[in-house]
Amino acid sequence: MVLGVIVVKVDISLIEQQSSGIAIASQYEFMISDPDNIVFLSSMSSWRFNSLTPLSQSKRFALNASKRYANRPIGELDLVPQFASTGSNKPQVYQISSIDGQEQYLEHHQNMPNANWNVHILAPMTPLYESLPPILLLATTLYSLLALFVLYSLERRRNFIRMRQAQNQLEQRVKERTLELEQANNQLKDTQDELIQAAKLTVIGSLSASINHELNQPLAALRSYAQNTQTFIGRNMIEDARSNINIMIELTDRLADIIAQFKSFTRKSQGKDNATDINQSIEQALTIVQPEMDKQGVKLSLALLKDSCQIWGDSVRLQQVLVNLMSNAIVAMQQSKDRRLHIEVYCDTKVNISIQDSGPGVRQSQMSKIFEPYYTTSERQGLGLGLSISQRIIESMQGSITVENAQQGGAIFHIILPLYLREEV
DSSP states (O other), X not given: OOOOOOOOOOOOHHHHHHHHHHHHHHTOEEXXXXXXXXXXXXXXXXXXXXXXXXXXXXXXXXXXXXXXXXXXXXXXXXXXXOOOSSSOOSOEEEEEEETTEEEEEEEEEEEETTTTEEEEEEEESHHXXXXXXHXXXXXXXXXXXXXXXXXXXXXXXXXHHHHHHHHHHHHHHHHHHHHHHHHHHHHHHHHHHHHHHHHHHHHHHHTHHHHHHHHHHXXXXXXXXXXXXXXXHHTTOHHHHHHHHHHHHXXXXXXXXXXXXXXXXXXXXXXXXXXXXHHHHHHHHHHHHHHHHHHHTOEEEEEOOSSOOEEEEOHHHHHHHHHHHHHHHHHHTTTOSSOEEEEEEEESSEEEEEEEEOSOOOXXXXXXXXXXXXXXXXXXXXXXOHHHHHHHHHHHTTOEEEEEEOTTSSEEXXXXXXXXXXXXX
């Protein structure tokens, strides 16, 4: 038996104001619905006392009979799509129509078990839609940058592969070209060596008459002394025969020296550089041209160094240069009455060899061409290669060769070579 009823009324307006302030600050809306899905508390006043679901006639009678909301009329919220009070608790987008207009919200609700109420949190979609274009633009930009980066990476990789292939091809071509150049250089060197050898033989050919004369004199003397020795032996004149034999030995030694010098001059150079004494090279060159000088009546004036003076180079090729310049000087003086050849050596920081003749000298128009290949002023001998080859030989020894005319007449050729200083241990 019911003896009485105690009713407690609580004013929740203050709670509603605080909750509304929090919702406004957080940019969302909220509402609380009862078990019949009637909204009795909300941050939006237009949503209060409205049903989330359609109200049937029987349900309206039941609500009015319960007097839960006194005599306040209960309306219906215009929700699209229709609110589903049961089922999945996943967020759902609803369009709510009210006196303030239409608005889309992302709704999420949670049940309060003790009170059997539902708390609904609704985030308006308008800010999201408004921020969507910049976000899409940003996303598109990022995607474009990513696509460009991927394309750049792919293109860079392709370029790297092409560059690597081109580099490999270039290296292969460089190797092939280097090999071709080495072969061409070797052929050129062989040709140059052959040309130098031919030039030496040309010089020997031009001096052949004088060489024959130089060799024939000792040979004739040897025959005469041999016949005399036979006579002395037949007469038992042993001392006279012994004296003749000693002279014959001296003559054979002289012949051997002459032949050895010519053999050394005509042999091919091995291309090996070494310390070369200047005085010795000049004396060896004079041995070869001396017969021609004697034949042409050339007077020799020689001013060599008292001390040893050396250069670093090929002694055979240096001797060839000296022989060529001396031979040219002899040829240049053929029409001169006074034939003099002056050879002088200076030595300080460099070695300077000057070869001066008493010929007509070099015409000024010939000065710039005299060392060019195939240029010659002689109509009777040579192909004009002697001075060109001589210049190349001297330059290969890091030196130089020049020509000028002397004041008293004749040409002076200067050979300037670096001085070789032997390192003392």
